[in-house]
Amino acid sequence: MPEIRCQGVSLTKLQGGLSTEILRAVGLTARQGEIYTVIGPSGSGKSTLLRLINRLLEPSSGTIFFAGSDIRRMPVTEVRRKIGLVFQQPMLFPGSVEENLCYGPRLRGDNSREAAKYLDMVGLERELLQRDAAALSGGQQQRVALARALANKPEALLLDEPTSALDPRATEQLEDLILGLVQSLRLTVVWVTHNMEQAKRVGDRTMLLVNGQVVEERPTADFFSWPEQELTIRFLAGKLESGVQGNEL
Amino acid sequence: MSFSALLLSLTLVIISVLISARQKLQLEKDILIGTVRAVIQLLAVGFVLNYVFHISDWRLTLIMLTVMILAAGQNAAKRGKGMPGAFGIVTAAIGGGTFVTIIIMVGLGIITFDPTKVIPIGGMVIGNSMIGAGLVLNRLMAEIKQKRLEIEAALALGATSRQAVEGILRSSIKAGLIPTIDSLKTLGIVQLPGMMTGLILAGTSPLQAVRYQMLVAFMLSSTVSISCVIVGLLAYRRFFSQHYQLLELKY
Ligand SMILES: Nc1ncnc2c1ncn2[C@@H]1O[C@H](COP(=O)(O)OP(=O)(O)O)[C@@H](O)[C@H]1O
Ligand SMILES: [Mg+2]
Numbered sequence: 001m002p003e004i005r006c007q008g009v010s011l012t013k014l015q016g017g018l019s020t021e022i023l024r025a026v027g028l029t030a031r032q033g034e035i036y037t038v039i040g041p042s043g044s045g046k047s048t049l050l051r052l053i054n055r056l057l058e059p060s061s062g063t064i065f066f067a068g069s070d071i072r073r074m075p076v077t078e079v080r081r082k083i084g085l086v087f088q089q090p091m092l093f094p095g096s097v098e099e100n101l102c103y104g105p106r107l108r109g110d111n112s113r114e115a116a117k118y119l120d121m122v123g124l125e126r127e128l129l130q131r132d133a134a135a136l137s138g139g140q141q142q143r144v145a146l147a148r149a150l151a152n153k154p155e156a157l158l159l160d161e162p163t164s165a166l167d168p169r170a171t172e173q174l175e176d177l178i179l180g181l182v183q184s185l186r187l188t189v190v191w192v193t194h195n196m197e198q199a200k201r202v203g204d205r206t207m208l209l210v211n212g213q214v215v216e217e218r219p220t221a222d223f224f225s226w227p228e229q230e231l232t233i234r235f236l237a238g239k240l241e242s243g244v245q246g247n248e249l
Numbered sequence: 250m251s252f253s254a255l256l257l258s259l260t261l262v263i264i265s266v267l268i269s270a271r272q273k274l275q276l277e278k279d280i281l282i283g284t285v286r287a288v289i290q291l292l293a294v295g296f297v298l299n300y301v302f303h304i305s306d307w308r309l310t311l312i313m314l315t316v317m318i319l320a321a322g323q324n325a326a327k328r329g330k331g332m333p334g335a336f337g338i339v340t341a342a343i344g345g346g347t348f349v350t351i352i353i354m355v356g357l358g359i360i361t362f363d364p365t366k367v368i369p370i371g372g373m374v375i376g377n378s379m380i381g382a383g384l385v386l387n388r389l390m391a392e393i394k395q396k397r398l399e400i401e402a403a404l405a406l407g408a409t410s411r412q413a414v415e416g417i418l419r420s421s422i423k424a425g426l427i428p429t430i431d432s433l434k435t436l437g438i439v440q441l442p443g444m445m446t447g448l449i450l451a452g453t454s455p456l457q458a459v460r461y462q463m464l465v466a467f468m469l470s471s472t473v474s475i476s477c478v479i480v481g482l483l484a485y486r487r488f489f490s491q492h493y494q495l496l497e498l499k500y
Binding site: 054077103108 | 408
């Protein structure tokens with residue numbers, strides 16, 4: 001089972017002799033076929049958490065498991081192929097859409113030209129294959145970024161605010177698309193968003209992260225209907241956007 | 250050239266000082282300091298070379314080359330703007346390129362390992378490598394800094410560090426090679442290189458001087474290529490952990 005599990009994950013950074021705790025003892029379990037949403041004010045450590053799961057960063061302490069194994073015991077390129085990461089900005093490479101889609105497979109010597117299949121998957125027309133990636137609209141680029149991750153045949157997907165640059169209509173389309181893919185491909189998904197409504201719409205479980213710490217973590221329906229923590233209630237009321245002081249936690 | 254002729258040529262410096270004073274360029278002091286430094290440095294080099302050529306011991310020649318390479322490394326490392334280990338990387342690159350080329354030339358019997366040949370030729374080769382190596386380092390650092398997100402996007406798709414910087418590595422190495430290639434293209438047309446000029450002034454026939462210059466041109470392209478590739482291949486690793494993570498560096 002391609003389950004993602006974080007156990008006591010902390011990250012401390014040294015800055016000018018001062019050590020800052022970016023994440024403190026974060027735990028989560030994301031199961032196959034489910035969407036685990038992470039919400040929180042900006043700067044709370046959401047992106048950092050995804051980068052740790054993809055092993056672009058090393059935690060100061062704690063362990064991250066994928067399908068039951070410590071990711072440090074797996075070849076790092078395999079971790080990253082199996083756990084795709086879609087960034088907030090599409091970050092497409094210079095070149096055509098097709099070149100972008102073939103990037104992952106080619107790294108492993110797979111030259112099968114299946115790019116068109118992945119364009120279909122994300123609902124883009126095949127005519128776009130030869131188009132310069134930089135010439136696409138924001139919504140199209142984000143779909144290509146998603147297709148590029150899917151072309152690696154991942155078992156899990158980490159999404160970092162994938163709709164933050166999109167208009168409401170494109171946001172809704174991308175949400176529906178991802179929901180469909182999660183079902184058809186049985187993916188494990190960790191979806192970071194600062195949009196509570198989105199978390200509510202797409203999530204199976206939801207975590208609120210504030211100042212690098214887990215405030216509350218429950219099935220999404222319960223999380224939004226019966227929040228237990230004072231901070232969660234304040235966040236849901238929109239009164240926490242600027243974060244909180246450390247002593248409030 | 251007689252010593253008195255040389256002294257008379259100092260009037261040329263006086264002209265430039267007068268121009269500076271007249272035009273209020275305030276460069277008089279710099280011109281004088283520059284002239285004095287040039288005189289002292291050249292005299293020193295002249296005496297050292299005279300001694301080395303006179304002794305003609307291969308060990309001394311090797312030491313001279315090494316000193317030149319270290320000085321060039323020191324200079325090229327400045328373009329690494331405080332990157333730790335920059336000196337080691339560029340020195341290895343300049344030294345590697347220089348020695349490979351000299352070994353090939355001596356091995357094929359094209360030149361003898363004689364200080365009068367190896368040191369002037371080595372000097373030119375090292376000087377060009379120094380510029381190339383510095384350019385590669387500088388470009389590599391700037392591009393990695395600028396394209397962090399793109400590099401991480403590649404890593405996140407399963408690229409190794411090397412694969413993630415493939416394009417950057419290529420353009421950096423190219424940047425280091427371009428000045429040498431450009432100067433090859435204009436050699437003899439726009440510029441008569443210093444060495445040829447020197448040989449002709451000293452009475453060598455132009456055709457003989459041209460032969461030496463060609464030799465140097467070929468050596469330059471080989472040495473600079475080797476040095477630039479070595480810098481690129483050694484330097485990019487400094488930006489990544491062994492687990493293909495792009496490090497956060499202050500430089
Ligand atoms: N490279 C870094 N060095 C130091 N601090 C960082 C770095 N990246 C992020 N941070 C800090 O870590 C915290 C979490 O950042 P991030 O994970 O981007 O938050 P979010 O995605 O929730 O907005 C922020 O306070 C940010 O300032
Ligand atoms: Mg973020």
